[in-house]
Amino acid sequence: MSPSAPDQLDTPTPADGDTSRRREFTWNDPMVTALGGINLDGMAALQAIMDGTLPAPPIAHALGFELVTAEPGHATFAFEPAEYHYNPIGSVHGGVFATLLDSAAGCxxxxxxxxxxxxxxxxxxxxxxxxxxxxxGRVTAVGTVTHLGGRTALAEARLLDPADRLLATATSSCLIIRPA
Incomplete structure (x- = not known):
């Protein structure tokens, strides 16, 4: 839906009062991605997801977002807001914001x-x-590493609208898990 299109909540209610919607999606076994990326460095694993060599994780299908760019220390996700992202007050749920920001910072x-x-x-x-x-309209979440240590990492992420207006921001600390 384009940014100038009317909000779907303004759609007239059918005569029978049924306002239900339906959404279906499919996903791959998440272990295909997890195991397929285990011998790849992080950049190569993200590239494999972007080019389709490895399937995107199920959360990307559930929420309808995608990894669009990745380079060392940076990752960008995008999604088109839809009704199925809405909370009870008629806007995208904060958990969707948080999931996108967490994905961008983590990746x-x-x-x-x-x-x-x-x-x-x-x-x-x-x-x-x-x-x-x-x-x-299409929203992007841009993650950037601010510190990478031996045991922890810090990252920040920004959620932007198509005009690059800031919608939300996040800071994240991550635990680095090294093989025993």
Missing amino acids: AVHSMLPAGVRYTTLDLNVKYLRAITVGT
Whole structure:
């Protein structure tokens, strides 16, 4: 839906009162990606997801977002807001913001890790600045590593609308998990 299109909540209710919607999606076994990337450095694993050599993780299909760029220390995700992202007050749920920001920050860290080294988010601090609706248009989450240490990493992420207005920001600390 284009940014100038009317919000789907303004669609007239059918005569029978049924306002239900339906959405279906498919995904691959997540272990295909996890095991397929285990012997790749982080940058190569992210590239394999982007080029389709490895399938995107199920969360990307569930929320409808995609990894669009990755380079050492940086990762960018994008998604088109839809009704299925909405909370009860008629805008995109904050958990979707947080998931995109966490993905961008985490994958920025992943892009700098050698083969066999993993990470997990220790904490995520999100600041919400503007609402997102289906009329917002394609949104991007840009993650950047600010510190990569031996045991932890710090990253920040910014959620931007098509006009590069800041919608939300996050800081994340990640635990670096090295093989025993």
